[in-house]
Amino acid sequence: MPLAPLLPLSPETLPLLFAHVSMAGAFGEPWLDLRVWAVLFGMTVLAAAGAGVVRWIAPRLGAVDAPDGGRKRHRKVTPLWGGIAVVTAFVAGVAAFAALGRTPAGPTAHLWGLTLTAALFCFVGAWDDRRPMRARTKLLGMFLAALPFALLGPSVTQLELSGYVLQFTDWGLWGQVAAAVFVVLWLVGWANVVNLSDGLDGLASGVGWIVAMAIAVHSALVGQWGVTTLALAFSAAVFGFLPHNLPTKRAKIFLGDSGSLAIGACLGMLSLWIESKTFSGVTLVGVLAAGAVSGWDVMTAMARRKLSGQSIAAADRHHLHHRLQDRGLSVRRTLAVILSMTALTAAAGVLGAHWRTPWLAPGVCAALFAGLAAAKVFGHHEAALLGAWAGAAWQRRTEYGIRIVRPSRSGALPLPEAEPVLDASPAAGDPQPVRPRPARRAA
Numbered sequence: 001m002p003l004a005p006l007l008p009l010s011p012e013t014l015p016l017l018f019a020h021v022s023m024a025g026a027f028g029e030p031w032l033d034l035r036v037w038a039v040l041f042g043m044t045v046l047a048a049a050g051a052g053v054v055r056w057i058a059p060r061l062g063a064v065d066a067p068d069g070g071r072k073r074h075r076k077v078t079p080l081w082g083g084i085a086v087v088t089a090f091v092a093g094v095a096a097f098a099a100l101g102r103t104p105a106g107p108t109a110h111l112w113g114l115t116l117t118a119a120l121f122c123f124v125g126a127w128d129d130r131r132p133m134r135a136r137t138k139l140l141g142m143f144l145a146a147l148p149f150a151l152l153g154p155s156v157t158q159l160e161l162s163g164y165v166l167q168f169t170d171w172g173l174w175g176q177v178a179a180a181v182f183v184v185l186w187l188v189g190w191a192n193v194v195n196l197s198d199g200l201d202g203l204a205s206g207v208g209w210i211v212a213m214a215i216a217v218h219s220a221l222v223g224q225w226g227v228t229t230l231a232l233a234f235s236a237a238v239f240g241f242l243p244h245n246l247p248t249k250r251a252k253i254f255l256g257d258s259g260s261l262a263i264g265a266c267l268g269m270l271s272l273w274i275e276s277k278t279f280s281g282v283t284l285v286g287v288l289a290a291g292a293v294s295g296w297d298v299m300t301a302m303a304r305r306k307l308s309g310q311s312i313a314a315a316d317r318h319h320l321h322h323r324l325q326d327r328g329l330s331v332r333r334t335l336a337v338i339l340s341m342t343a344l345t346a347a348a349g350v351l352g353a354h355w356r357t358p359w360l361a362p363g364v365c366a367a368l369f370a371g372l373a374a375a376k377v378f379g380h381h382e383a384a385l386l387g388a389w390a391g392a393a394w395q396r397r398t399e400y401g402i403r404i405v406r407p408s409r410s411g412a413l414p415l416p417e418a419e420p421v422l423d424a425s426p427a428a429g430d431p432q433p434v435r436p437r438p439a440r441r442a443a
Helices: 014-022 034-061 082-100 108-130 135-145 147-152 173-196 203-221 225-245 256-274 281-290 292-307 320-326 331-355 360-374 380-395
Strands: 158-161 164-167 421-423 432-434
Touching: 034 082, 034 225, 082 108, 082 225, 082 256, 108 135, 108 147, 108 173, 108 256, 135 147, 135 173, 147 173, 173 203, 173 256, 173 292, 203 225, 203 256, 203 281, 203 331, 225 256, 281 292, 281 331, 281 360, 292 320, 292 331, 292 360, 292 380, 320 331, 331 360, 360 380
Parallel strands: none
Antiparallel strands: 158 164, 421 432
């Protein structure tokens, strides 16, 4: 909408000029609409104020995280439930943008699916913060929380990756079921990636803000202004919470599972909304690249625990942020390094999707992870475990093929049995087999 002719500035013309400028982007770019900026500012203030309220309520209800001298090295008991402030501000922003007509085109049920799923993931995490649940119960809760968006949200009709297309519409009713299952798995996967990698002040909220901004930029490049507005709304809600969670001196409040699960689920929902009808391979790779650092951290942790004979849900101090701190980096520098790597992979994902070059994002991620492993910062220990497991499996092969050797519960790989040695000394008479003492297992 072109600007009106020059008007004389006066108390009578200022309201007219403001209204004209505020409506300039009402049906296009959201950053040209002053009402959008007003709502984003209000969301940021609401999230910041909500975090202060939760800081006062959470300790009185027992939702706190106490240091244990091991993995939890913060100095004082810290309130949890920071995700409640983030989700509250985000839901309020979605309602405001829906009233302004700035949400994606489609039925209102799509927005109901978005807000209900975000609230349910927050509720599951908040319950786990207050009363820790078993891993299976928590996972079941996440599957149930993802159902509203899978049933009410925008449908995914096909998947495309490396030239291969999976058309859900060709399967009829079963195709709709398969699409809903894919959406549920996608959301639960994103929620677990953010949740399991959240072990540092400001890490989950910082990663969530970067990925949300990457989704906003990508959706703007493809002309999905409604998705751009939602992504900006979510980034504003996270940004308002960040000052309470940054490691300036110490975090005043933690996101907790209520925040990490909700942030992961919201990122998954927004990424699906970019191309709801056709979730193309380029977009899929770009979105995965945005969260590649956290995803790689979680995948290596699971592989390390499995190869060491531990449960994949067991907690340890071998995540990426632990390795960086063990090399002498402070909490602030560790956070800066991880967020910088996340910004790098997110930029590669956005550029690769915009330039239609699917190899760009995987190439940048592979080079980054290979460099970390070569410098013996992260990933080299897991590679050594995998090599030892593969070598032991090859040595234990039988005449029927290779027999897979599972690591013991103690974490050590089984040692091959020693062959008997014949004692042929003159005083022994007939040679007798003598078995040597078994080798001592490594501690």
